[in-house]
Amino acid sequence: MLKIEHLSFGYGDKLILNEVSFSASLGEIIALIGVSGSGKTTLFRLISGHLVPLSGSIAVEGETTYMRQEDLLLPWRTVMENLLLFSELGRRSQDKIGLRAEAEQLLERLSLGTIENDYPDTLSGGMRQRVALARSLLQKRPLMLLDEPFASLDVILREELYVLMREIRDLYGKTVVMVTHDFRDAIALADRILVLGSGTIVANHLVTPQLRSHPTPLIQKIREDLLSHFLERL
Numbered sequence: 001m002l003k004i005e006h007l008s009f010g011y012g013d014k015l016i017l018n019e020v021s022f023s024a025s026l027g028e029i030i031a032l033i034g035v036s037g038s039g040k041t042t043l044f045r046l047i048s049g050h051l052v053p054l055s056g057s058i059a060v061e062g063e064t065t066y067m068r069q070e071d072l073l074l075p076w077r078t079v080m081e082n083l084l085l086f087s088e089l090g091r092r093s094q095d096k097i098g099l100r101a102e103a104e105q106l107l108e109r110l111s112l113g114t115i116e117n118d119y120p121d122t123l124s125g126g127m128r129q130r131v132a133l134a135r136s137l138l139q140k141r142p143l144m145l146l147d148e149p150f151a152s153l154d155v156i157l158r159e160e161l162y163v164l165m166r167e168i169r170d171l172y173g174k175t176v177v178m179v180t181h182d183f184r185d186a187i188a189l190a191d192r193i194l195v196l197g198s199g200t201i202v203a204n205h206l207v208t209p210q211l212r213s214h215p216t217p218l219i220q221k222i223r224e225d226l227l228s229h230f231l232e233r234l
Contacts, residue, residue: 001024001025001026001028001060001061001062001142001143001175002023002024002047002058002059002060002061002143002175002177003023003057003058003059004020004021004022004023004047004056004057004058004059005021005056005057006019006020006021006055006056006057007019007020007021007043007046007053007055007056007057007058008020008053008054008055008056009039009042009046009051009053009054010054015199016039016042016199017039017042017043017046017053017199017200018198018199018200019056019200020039020043020056020196020199020200020201021056021201022194022201022204024143024175024177025175026142026173026175027169027170027173027174027175028175028176028191028192029165029166029169029175029176029177029178029189029190029191029192030176030177030178030190030191030192030193030194031178031179031180031185031186031189031190031192031193031194032177032178032179032180032193032194032196033179033180033181033183033186033193033194033195033196033222033226034195034196034197034226035197035226038196038197038198038199039196039199040147040179040196041069041147041179043196044066044145044147044177044179046058047060047064047066047143047145047177048064048066048145049064060143061142061143062141062142062143063141063142063143064141064143064144064145065136065139065141065143065144065145066145066147067132067133067135067136067144067145067146067147067149068147069147069148069151071120071128071129071131071132072132073120073128073131073132074120075119075120075121076119077119077120078116078117078118078119079107079112079115079116079117079118079119079120079123079131080100080103080104080116080117082120082131082135083103083107083131083134083135083138084096084099084100084103085135086135086138086139087099099138102138103116103134103138104116106134106137106138107134109164110130110131110133110134110161110164111130111157111160112127112130112131112134115127115131124152125152126152126153126154126157128152129149129150129151129152129153130153130157130161133146133149133161137168140172140174142173142174142175143174143175143176143177144174144175144176144177144178145177145178146176146177146178146179147178147179148179148180148181149161149178149180149185150180150182150185151181151182158184158185158188159188162185162188162189165189166189178190183215183219183222186207186222187207187211187212187215187218187219188212190207191206191207192204192205192206192207193205193207193218193222195222195225195226197225197226197228202225203221203222203225205218205221205222
């Protein structure tokens with residue numbers, strides 16, 4: 001589904017990513033963790049085609065959905081109109097009535113069933129982020145790139161969305177790569193956790209059911225990975 005080999009990128013003499021290599025198989029959820037400035041968002045922009053690498057290769061099967069940290073909702077359109085926008089742009093062949101029904105069901109699952117006719121500026125930050133997630137899910141592209149998808153959400157809602165994301169993955173066979181600073185998100189949702197440090201992948205942790213139930217050893221190991229590469233930058 002996604003294969004990255006020896007990917008490098010930088011500006012002038014500053015190298016941001018250096019020989020990054022990893023792959024994601026169909027239906028896999030990967031969490032990418034790194035300190036601020038380690039190149040996580042740059043990597044997403046390269047995968048989505050917004051940047052061109054200096055060297056290396058990126059192979060993606062099918063189209064990609066990229067949900068950024070900013071929700072990018074159009075303020076002059078209602079929640080439902082924002083969700084249906086991509087179908088109006090010809091990115092979806094499903095009829096509009098069927099897509100609207102699907103959007104309504106998804107809003108209910110995200111505890112947003114009463115706001116479909118509201119405008120973005122009337123919503124809280126967490127609600128806007130859930131609308132953006134719904135928009136990404138509705139596109140049903142095989143690869144989803146999620147940049148801090150749960151950052152504005154409380155613990156209870158996070159738990160509900162973990163379940164929803166796994167259901168979406170199982171139902172549609174989506175491959176998900178998400179950037180997060182929160183170990184809870186990574187361990188609760190991901191099949192693997194990649195640690196980005198010094199411009200490259202420095203650790204690849206498999207999240208087993210045992211580690212998901214008792215995450216302390218894995219959290220400690222990731223912290224050690226992050227600390228060692230943070231100190232290298234000092």
